[in-house]
Amino acid sequence: MDVATDTCILINLVVVGRLDLLKTIPPYVFHAATEVLDEIEDLDQKAAVDQAIASGLLSEAKLNQPGELSLFVNFNGTLGKGESACLALAKMRGWAIATDESKDPKWKKVITGAGFALINTPGILLAAIRAGALTIMEADEVKTKLEQRRFKMKFDSFGSLV
Amino acid sequence: MSLDANELGRRIRRIRENRGLTQQDLADLLGIPRPAVGQIEAGNRSLDSVELMKLSRELGFDPKDLFADEFNEDQDSVTVLFRSDPELATNHQLNQAIAHWSELCRQFTELEKLVGADRKCVSPALYELPPPGNKWEAIQQGNIIADYERGRLKLGTAPLPDLPEIVEGQGVRVGRLPLDDCISGLFLADDKNGLAILVNADHSEQRQLFSYAHEYGHLLFDRKEKATISRRSEREKLNEIRANSFAAALLLPEEGIREFLMRVGKSQDLFQVQEIYDEEGESVRAQRRSAAEPFSVQFYDVVHLAFNFGVSYESALWRLKSLKIISEEEREELSSREDAARDFRNLLRRQSGHERQIQGGNFQHKLLMLALEAYRLGEISKAKLREIGGTLEVPPHQIDAFSRSAEPAETAEGPMLPH
Secondary structure (H helix, E strand, O other): OEEEEOHHHHHHHHHOOOHHHHHOOOOOEEEEEHHHHHOOOOHHHHHHHHHHHHOOOOEEEOOOOHHHHHHHHHHOOOOOHHHHHHHHHHHHHOOEEEOOOOOOHHHHHHHHHOOOOEEOHHHHHHHHHHOOOOOHHHHHHHHHHHHHOOOEEOOOOHHHOO | OOOOHHHHHHHHHHHHHHOOOOHHHHHHHHOOOHHHHHHHHOOOOOOOHHHHHHHHHHHOOOHHHHHOOOOOHHHOHHHHHHHHOHHHHHOHHHHHHHHHHHHHHHHHHHHHHHHOHHHHOOOOOOOOOOOOOOHHHHHHHHHHHHHHHHHHOOOOOOOOOOHHHHHHOOOEEEEEEOOOOOEEEEEEEEOOOEEEEEEEOOOOHHHHHHHHHHHHHHHHHHHHHOEEEEEHHHOOOHHHHHHHHHHHHHHOOHHHHHHHHHHOOOOOOOEEEEEEEOOOOOEEEEEEEOOOOOOOOOHHHHHHHHHHHOOOHHHHHHHHHHOOOOOHHHHHHHHOOHHHHHHHHHHHHHHHOOOOOOOOOOHHHHHHHHHHHHHHOOOOOHHHHHHHHHHOOOOHHHHHHHHHOOOOOOOEEOOOOOO
């Protein structure tokens, strides 16, 4: 299953140094639109994502079909370019969306209202545990690191989910 | 209608041609080889989203228009501007200023709709006068409508340093950006940009105030043209004369000038007459002949007048002449005292602590407030808010700080996986 990832997912995985997980959880194949990559402002984070693309952990997706462009510019009336690109890819190519931005009422309304298949960082970690690419202890360490950066998860340990 | 690559290419070519650009110009703009532009226009090469947004930003069109069922560029005031002014195509800096201004205006219009502010907006009057047949008629029309506007807006005869704010109160977007020296301002009028006035930020405050009034005049008279640029070289055109006459009469109303001159003892009446009426049905008349040469307007009177009304020395002189308060010879003589006038104005400025500052025209602030409100109401996402902040040169961390108060309390994530 192809997945269009947003910027938050990439940054979360960069800060915990686990972009590699994107390649370890089949059937998901991750893509980042050019607009999503452009939204990463921190140069070190940008370099890490570029390296991940070069290593084939994810690929850059370009919107270039008239239907995709049309959707993109219409979404961009109320959403950011990265978000609009994700939505256009998901809608036109039937992809899932990877996003963590649940605090944003507008974004949340759009992605939940349109019936997109969704995955988030805790979901990626859980899938990685199930795929044997991550232990529960490693996943909990990642959780702790993310929570130090104000990304809260509503469970104590990944052990309770597996 | 679903658009195919051929039609998209045709539409891009029409935009390019309407802007007076060559394929090479477009190629330089996008940083791609010229043959690639030919391929895009022929529908043989896809344009990607990054190229599309760059094109829209640089050429000042709404990218949504490209995908509309009916592609009608005649509705777009920026296109009208480029068609009417072929010089624009060769002036990249001016192009960019107009494109940027149009982008901000379009954004403003969209946000107004999203927060419902569009329903509370008023529009300035539209005076559908017959086109002036000669300069005299143009001046007369400008004068009459300026008086009428002062009355309609209940402005009395006082100076209007807050003219931009008054114009904004009429639902007009008002802004200033650096433009070429030969351009004082421009207006745009269409559904997407709304009614918008832009003046040259590099000109003096007094000149900017005059330009606001001039462009406002265009909106009142010439709005149906959708857009014009006010260039120095076109000051002899009748609609430019009319807008100039309107601006002079709006900023320097005849009654206000005469009241001012009377206050400084430069009344035009050689004989001062006072009559008092009593209830016996009789009036008592008192009469005094003024001192010799009471009415000789000096350069310092003109400076004082100009300072008070926030206009330039020269425009005050021309206005006094057009009201026949001074003769052409006097105007020339006073004009030759420009250096003394400048020194005297500086003195007034020092004594009062400041030049009369133009008030209002904080369009960017209003756009930012509108965007924050749209975010608070859940009409735009935070990423869009940041994007709008970017066009206003507000750093993302500041936008994040402003938006935090409008956000829900901290949330926690459970795992999400597609089934």
